[in-house]
Amino acid sequence: MLRAASETRAPSTTAPPAWVVVALACAGQFLVVLDVSVVNVALPSMRADLGLSAPGLQWVVNAYAIAFAGFMLLGGRAGDLYGRKRMFVLGLGLFTLASLAGGLAQEGWQLLLARAVQGLGAAVLAPSTLTLVTSAVPEGAARARAIATWSAVGAGGGAAGGLVGGVLVDLLSWRWVLLINVPVGAVVLACAARGLRESRAGAGRRLDVAGALLATAGLATLAYGIVRTEADGWTAPGALTALGAGLALLALFVAVEARTTAPLMPLTLLRVRSVASANAAMFVCGSAMFCMWFFMTLYAQNVLGYTPLEAGAALIPSSLAVLLGSKGAPWLMPSLGARNVAVLGALLAAAGFGWQSTMTADGGYVTAILLPGILMMLGAGLAATPLASLATSGAAPQDAGLVSGLVNTSRTMGGSLGLAVMSTIAASRTGDRTTGAALTEGYALSFRVSAAVLLVGAAVMAVWLPRKRAGASA
Structure with a gap:
């Protein structure tokens, strides 16, 4: 009999190995995050092919982001009530079909509609990815490592967007930044149907x-x-x-x-210190860190003269630094504690953003992109894993999906707000000037402000995050 207060699973099937669940969840998360950024380098080709206006072109990105952010909490709670596997499959199926429709679009409105449906599918899928991980792996060191993998893959998806998009546009066409999701999504769907076991909490409750x-x-x-x-x-x-x-x-x-x-969201959940503080920290850090890829890509192309493919390749070391930081955090958490590792990550990222703010219009790759980029993303990776671990560790089983949706919402809304604010700050410094030096001044100011935000975030984390050493025990 299903009980609302505890995690329940179908008893008739053998539990899949934890690594299978983690791999499938990470594959879904990678697709979701990749599509936030992969279309950016394809926008000029989309405009030329479909005759999109400048506002219409912006909505290729925004339609996805708005639907993604808007339906996230609903997607998380639906997973709790109706089944995490069911929502994973439903969200991924919707995402894959919308990718196919977008890749085959012949009119601008068809592409925009497909992108909105993609965002809806992503909002249903994304909370289930983290909930599947936390449900499959017991709390402790093993879960911390699993969440580190999830965090690393998610961050890697966002970082890889520019490179993947550049390769697909250069070698094939803009349509393949969407069509590539179809075969990948189909494979993950087939594996999920066989490799995941249903779990839910809150049976008997209504949405x-x-x-x-x-x-x-x-x-x-x-x-x-x-x-x-x-x-x-x-x-x-x-x-x-x-x-x-x-x-x-x-x-x-x-x-x-x-x-x-x-x-839908019990307000008592926000009284749990680990949930409230970790989500607040994730929002603040996301508002500063998310803009890194945007401004670094613009700096490489608009100021240093890189092609889209070269710009994506230039940021590969930064992408690897995210993976290193995310996977290294669980090794530090048992000895330093989750809070201290998160603070350390924010401080490292702040140092990287401060270094990047010294950029010049004729900067060299090593000192203007490579080293500060590695420092920024190493810190981002170190901070992400303990924050996600703390945010999910304080939730009851029946709220696991909701908390996972809240984690993704905090990160997405923080990143969206941060990018809007930092873009305004950069534009205010650049003004009507279009020279490389003027653009660099605007980008540099946004990095300085981001560094200050991260320092504030580190102070908040040091005071508010609980002392609990997430991942300290097996």
Whole structure:
């Protein structure tokens, strides 16, 4: 009999090996994160082929981001109630079909619709990836290593977007930045159908429809307002209206959840110190770190004259540094503690961002891209694993999917807000000037501000994160 207060699984099947579950979850997470950035280098080709306007081109990226952020909490709770494997398969199937539709699009509106559906599939899929990992691996050192792999693959997906996109566009066409998901998604789907076992929590509970609608509408509207600021500025009426409406909807969501007997997100969950502090830290760090790939790619291409493929290749060492930091964190966590490793990662990243802020218009690869990039992403990797471990360690089984959705939401919303703010800061310094020196001044200022944000984040983590040594015990 299924019990709402505990994790439940189908008893008729043998539990798959933990490494199989982790591998499948990481494959799904890689696809989700890769598609946030892989289309960037293909945008000029998309515009030329489909006749997209400049605003329409921006929405190729934004349609995915808004749907992804807006439906994340709903996707996480649906996994708790209806099954993590079911939501994994449903989300990946939707994502794969939308990728096929986008790759075959003949009109601009068809591409934008496909990207929005991709984001919806990603929002259903992403929370299940982390929940499958935490459900398959017992809490302790083994789970910390599994989460490190999940974090590394996710960060690697975002980092690899520019390189993968550049290769596909140069060798094939822009359509393959979407079509490549189809064979990969089909293989992962077939393996998931055979290799995953169903698990859920909260049987007998109903989905909080009012809360789901308010949370989704609030997050999607807030994300829409954030992306509007990138194009229209922070004082534009449309952006301010959307931001205000998003915050109002989220405030109404909190009020409804406080009165609901079976809420979408129990507010008591935010009283758990590890959950609240780790998500806040992830939001702050994400707001500073996410812009790194964006500005480094622009700096390499617009100032140093790299091609898209060369720019992607130039950031490969940074991508490897993320993997090294994420996989190295579990080895440090037993002796230093999760909190101290997260603080160390934020400080290393801040040092890298500070170094990068000394960039010049004629900088050399080693000192202007390679070394500061490695330092930034090594710190990002070190911070991500303990924060994800702490955020999920304090949740009850019936809230595991929701907490996983919250982790992804914090990171996504923090990154979106940070990119919008940093883009505005860079543009304010550059102004109407288009020379390499002027662009470099804007990029450098954004890196300095990011370094300051990371220092603040490190201080907050040192004070607020619990002392618990996640991953200290087997």
